[in-house]
Amino acid sequence: MKIYLVLPFIFISGLLARPAFDDYFENKTLRIDYSHTGTADAEIFSLEQVYEEGEWPGTRQHIVNDLNLGSYQACVYDADSRELIFNYGFCSIFAEWKTTDEAINGIHRTMHETVRIPFPKKPIIFSLAKRDVNNDFAELWSTEIDPHSRFVNREKKKIPFKVEKVIDNGLPYAKVDLLILGDGYTKKELKKFRRHVRRYTDVLFASAPFAERKEDFNVWTIEVISGDSGIDQPRKNIWKDNALGSTFNFFDVERYVLTLENRRLRDIASVLPYDAIIILFNTPRYGGGGIYNCFATCYTGQPANSPDWWSDYVFVxxxxxxxxxxxxxxxxSDVAYNDMYPLHVEPWEPNITTLQMDGQPKWHASLTDDVDIPTDWNKSAYDSLSHLRGELRETDPDYETKRDVIDGQLQAMLNAENFDVVGCFEGGGYASSGIYRPSxxxxxxxxxxxxxxxxxxxxxxxxxDYYIE
Ligand SMILES: [Zn+2]
Structure with a gap:
């Protein structure tokens, strides 16, 4: 597979076209695994393995889409015509790692990543682009892939775990196929996993807008069995043989839970058509994480039927x-600005703004009539109380009791008179100033x-809508 440069004009002109799925793709999935290596300043991609997998569960109508989501974008070009025939935005754990001290100090790390595309009928150019300082995509890597080459791995994986479609609303390509996997459940705990799946799917489909769109989803589960019950907690020196490698203290953050075992995760998931993955990890300790178009993780409370609303919150x-x-x-309230969202550009995320587009948010069509931009709110009182909460957390042995009272007061402030207003409320994206949220x-x-x-x-x-059409 040779690597060569794809000129930027191909990307721009390609966006104007709307290629037809059947002209370019078969109803199968091509899985492209690669390594993502570097430091805070450098990124290198290298191809690892390409796989033919089962039916394509994703969109057929919007194979070239304008969702404009994600800090990275995979683009697929027809190798002959150079036409853009598929694009897919995503985020990566690597991109978060780049902001850590380890990366800034020049340490190199490698992470394994996967992009899945519909199976091309003809050779393609596969390209990865990343947002530049102005948040426009700039290509970092491309490689040619011949889907009919003998270097495409066509073996069908067999997994020793039970697979089930727990909510069936129809054919995968016309639905969002949500795959729920368990991590840290032993063979004896599979009943508990099933109870957890019922509980959290109920929680998801009780919240808007998932409630009114439930029929647009299929839900699949794989009853992954781990050697040990629970997952790793490095700060507590707790180490478990959990099948999917989920771990607390990701990036040394107390309650951040992710996994770096991408190949294992994708091998297991490959037996099903899936669009989105949630990993339920079997511990009562609060934690979770979510990376766009990668996966989400959520702890599961204890016991399965107890009223643990924290995990219901985390899951959604x-x-x-x-x-x-x-x-x-x-x-x-203690962080005025941060490096995560530079204030000179509009972030791509749909729900925060820096008001860099003529002073208007990207949700200007949804603004409440005659609302002021920015929109006044009782921020200073809210910030004082949240600051106090932070201080008590560090110093007061009776913090947990006081926390619940303070949280009630904070919620009351947020349920103030302009609760229903869609405007631009200052404070969002981890920063107290310069970033605004809609409500x-x-x-x-x-x-x-x-x-x-x-x-x-x-x-x-x-x-x-993107997935079901
Ligand atoms: Zn929101």
Missing amino acids: HEFGHSFAGLADEYYS LNCRMFSKSLVEFCPVCEEAIRRVI
Whole structure:
């Protein structure tokens, strides 16, 4: 497979065309595995293995889409005509790692990643682009792939785990196929896993907009069996033989849970048609994570039928990240600005803005009539109380009791008179200043069972529409 440069004009002209699925693709999946290597300043991609997998579960209508989500974009060009025939935005764990001290200090790391595309009928050029300082995509790597070459691995994986379609609403290509995997469940705990799957699918489909779109989803499960119960907790020196490699303290962050075992995850998932993955990890300890078009993780509370609303919150919040590319709308009152979202460009995430587009947010069509931009709210009182909460957390042994009282007061402030307003409320994307969120409160803002704000709901609907057409 030779590597060569693809000129930028191909990408621009290709976006104008709307290629037909059947002209270029068969109803199968091509899985492209590669390694993503580098430091804070450098990124290198290298092809690892290409696989032929089962039926294509994704879109057929929007193979070239204008969702404009993700910090990376995979583009597929017909090798003969150079026409853009498929694009797919995503985020990566590597991109988050690049912001860590380890990466900034010049340490190199490699992460294994996967992009799945519909199976091409003819040779293609596969290209990966990343957003530049102005948030435009710039190509970093491309390689030619002949789908009929003997270097495409065509073996059908067999896995020793039970596979089930727990919600069946029709053919995979016309539905969002959500795959729920268990991590840290032993063979004896599979009943518990099934109870957890029921619980969290009920939670998801009780929240808007998933509730009214439930018929657009299939839900699949694979009953992955781990050697040990639970997952790794490095800061507590707890190490488990859990099948999917999920671990607490990812990037040394207390409650951040992700896995680097991408190849194993994708090998197991390959037996099913899937669009989105959620990993339920079997521990009562609060934690989770979500990377856009990669996967989400969520802890499972204890026991399965107890009223643990925290995990209900985490499940839907993290799926908001991984499914629709939603940003965290929360911020710390102690952090004015951060490096995550440079203030000179509009972030691509649908639910935060830096007001860099003529002073208007990207959700200008959804703004409440005559709303002021930015929109006033009782930010200073909210910030003082949240700051106090932070101080108590560090110093007060009775913090957990006081926390619940303070959280109630914070929620009351967010349920103030302009609760229903869609505007631009300052504070979002981890920064207290310069970044704005659409509504006072949202599932992406506060740790509560509040619904998504109207802008987040619309962003989720748009992604559902992308998959089902
Ligand atoms: Zn929101």
